[in-house]
Amino acid sequence: MTDTRQPAVLVTRLQKSFGETPVLDNVDLTIAEGTIFALLGPNGAGKTTIVRILSTLIPADSGDVQVAGHDVGDDPDGVRASIGVTGQFSAVDELLTGRENLQLMADLNHLGRAAGRARVDELLVRFDLVDAAGRPVSTYSGGMRRRLDLAMTLIGSPRVVFLDEPTTGLDPRSRRQMWDDIRKLAASGVTILLTTQYLDEADELADRIAVLDRGRIVAEGTSDELKRQIPGGHVRLRFTDPPALRAAAALFDGAAPDDERLVLRVPGNGDVASLRLLLARLDDAGIAVDELSIHSPDLDDVFFAVTGQPTLEQEAA
Amino acid sequence: MSTLAYTVSDSTTMLRRNLRRLQRYPSMTLLLVGMPIVFLLLFVYVFGGQLSHGLDTADAGGHIGRAGYLNYVTPGILLVTVAAAVQGTAIVVAMDMTGGIIDRFRTMAIARSAVLTGHVLASLIQSLLGIVIVLGVALALGFRPDAGVLDWLAAIGLLTLFAFALIWLATALGLAAKSVETASNTPMFLTLLPFLGSGFVVLATMPAGLRQFAEYQPFTPATETLRGLLTGTPIGNNAIIAVAWCVGIALASYLWSVRLYTTRRSA
Numbered sequence: 001m002t003d004t005r006q007p008a009v010l011v012t013r014l015q016k017s018f019g020e021t022p023v024l025d026n027v028d029l030t031i032a033e034g035t036i037f038a039l040l041g042p043n044g045a046g047k048t049t050i051v052r053i054l055s056t057l058i059p060a061d062s063g064d065v066q067v068a069g070h071d072v073g074d075d076p077d078g079v080r081a082s083i084g085v086t087g088q089f090s091a092v093d094e095l096l097t098g099r100e101n102l103q104l105m106a107d108l109n110h111l112g113r114a115a116g117r118a119r120v121d122e123l124l125v126r127f128d129l130v131d132a133a134g135r136p137v138s139t140y141s142g143g144m145r146r147r148l149d150l151a152m153t154l155i156g157s158p159r160v161v162f163l164d165e166p167t168t169g170l171d172p173r174s175r176r177q178m179w180d181d182i183r184k185l186a187a188s189g190v191t192i193l194l195t196t197q198y199l200d201e202a203d204e205l206a207d208r209i210a211v212l213d214r215g216r217i218v219a220e221g222t223s224d225e226l227k228r229q230i231p232g233g234h235v236r237l238r239f240t241d242p243p244a245l246r247a248a249a250a251l252f253d254g255a256a257p258d259d260e261r262l263v264l265r266v267p268g269n270g271d272v273a274s275l276r277l278l279l280a281r282l283d284d285a286g287i288a289v290d291e292l293s294i295h296s297p298d299l300d301d302v303f304f305a306v307t308g309q310p311t312l313e314q315e316a317a
Numbered sequence: 318m319s320t321l322a323y324t325v326s327d328s329t330t331m332l333r334r335n336l337r338r339l340q341r342y343p344s345m346t347l348l349l350v351g352m353p354i355v356f357l358l359l360f361v362y363v364f365g366g367q368l369s370h371g372l373d374t375a376d377a378g379g380h381i382g383r384a385g386y387l388n389y390v391t392p393g394i395l396l397v398t399v400a401a402a403v404q405g406t407a408i409v410v411a412m413d414m415t416g417g418i419i420d421r422f423r424t425m426a427i428a429r430s431a432v433l434t435g436h437v438l439a440s441l442i443q444s445l446l447g448i449v450i451v452l453g454v455a456l457a458l459g460f461r462p463d464a465g466v467l468d469w470l471a472a473i474g475l476l477t478l479f480a481f482a483l484i485w486l487a488t489a490l491g492l493a494a495k496s497v498e499t500a501s502n503t504p505m506f507l508t509l510l511p512f513l514g515s516g517f518v519v520l521a522t523m524p525a526g527l528r529q530f531a532e533y534q535p536f537t538p539a540t541e542t543l544r545g546l547l548t549g550t551p552i553g554n555n556a557i558i559a560v561a562w563c564v565g566i567a568l569a570s571y572l573w574s575v576r577l578y579t580t581r582r583s584a
Contacts (some may be wrong), residue, residue, distance in 0.1 A: 055424045081426040091417035095341040107330040
């Protein structure tokens with residue numbers, strides 16, 4: 001990166017343990033202003049802990065953490081005045097209406113009467129909450145609640161926004177809508193750090209991605225850079241019985257058999273010529289293939305390559 | 318704006334939020350105000366006829382029989398009203414602390430004290446409202462105080478101070494509770510304490526150990542002072558003891574609350 005401006009978030013050698021259990025181990029992060037940065041990792045990797053330290057909720061054990069030019073330890077109020085946080089758990093007042101929740105945030109941001117009301121109206125329109133504005137939040141759907149949550153975060157026009165698993169638990173349509181909102185927010189010049197356990201989400205939104213595994217950053221780069229770290233795609237073959245799988249595994253160099261699912265991953269980019277060759281070899285050996293699919297490299301492969309573990313999505317697949 | 322102006326403005330915002338929440342959740346307020354009213358009716362109409370036999374007319378502000386017992390018991394019932402109302406404080410504080418919104422407040426550049434101040438002021442308003450309602454019921458039933466203007470002001474002042482102290486205590490209990498359920502249980506002992514004092518029966522009728530406890534617990538001097546102000550019974554040094562208790566409880570609970578608020582991290 002040749003950006004000469006001060007980064008929006010600068011974390012060096014961050015350490016954190018809860019009791020005896022180390023949670024973060026020497027984490028370094030640099031997030032350039034106006035970009036979307038994704039922290040990708042499975043549950044328990046330490047994503048939320050990083051967000052809680054960056055947003056002044058819990059102190060770091062050691063390391064240097066600067067947000068928008070303020071040190072979280074020395075100047076927490078400076079940090080708080082520059083950030084907006086939308087946590088994993090909804091941070092809205094259930095008993096108030098959507099408008100009252102936003103008005104509460106406007107008042108706490110000292111926006112003043114007229115400016116506050118104007119900002120509330122603007123955000124109600126922007127997040128498609130005008131019709132629901134007068135209803136108590138307890139009647140809102142999950143997606144509406146999340147949008148209100150984000151709108152409340154944005155009232156004070158923060159320069160840096162932390163989104164902790166912003167789409168977890170949302171239905172696919174609300175998820176798409178949240179992605180659109182996040183993109184629009186980034187387009188307006190706000191720096192965004194989002195955590196996610198969904199690879200497609202990081203791939204879709206982030207300028208840069210850091211893969212977090214058990215408190216350590218195991219890979220970092222753009223989505224393309226990360227994909228380049230693995231050799232290429234693979235062809236997935238499924239068999240009906242273990243002998244067929246073993247016979248096929250013996251045919252190809254570098255093939256990875258999965259005995260449990262009777263699946264064989266054969267490295268290759270899946271072009272027509274190589275596929276024809278692959279099928280011919282299977283035919284010659286008299287091995288019947290139950291199912292064939294071609295995989296271009298995605299972040300699942302990256303995660304597998306850098307951590308040696310499948311992600312939750314792959315396990316579920 | 319100065320820091321002080323921000324503190325006042327943020328606290329006012331939080332107060333407004335909490336009053337609005339009370340308005341949206343009226344069943345809790347009704348339940349908490351209903352309890353002392355039920356006690357009042359129970360003690361005056363069920364037990365009052367019998368209990369009034371143990372009272373001197375001097376204890377009962379010059380009245381006799383059931384009317385005398387109503388005069389005797391009303392100051393105690395007013396303190397029960399406060400003790401009941403602060404259960405609501407512990408519940409709403411715990412609701413806030415276990416919900417997601419407290420983390421939002423903590424990550425905003427707002428006055429540190431505003432969250433707690435907002436709760437305390439809203440609860441104070443709620444408690445005083447409860448006192449007015451219960452006092453209204455007592456008057457309707459025939460409670461006849463002979464207090465002058467200054468006595469009334471002093472009585473209101475004592476009730477406010479007493480409520481303020483118990484609200485800070487309930488705030489600390491709400492902050493210390495791990496769940497809303499716990500928070501709704503821990504302040505329960507506060508509604509029991511008035512019964513172990515001079516609120517309902519004359520202390521001289523109690524067995525020795527209990528009597529000593531009753532004499533030295535905070536509800537007794539507060540009851541005696543309030544009874545004296547409203548119905549003219551002797552107050553003695555109870556007023557000073559009651560005020561000292563209130564100040565002590567308020568200060569200790571305030572410090573405890575602030576400590577819990579700054580150190581406790583929600584899960």
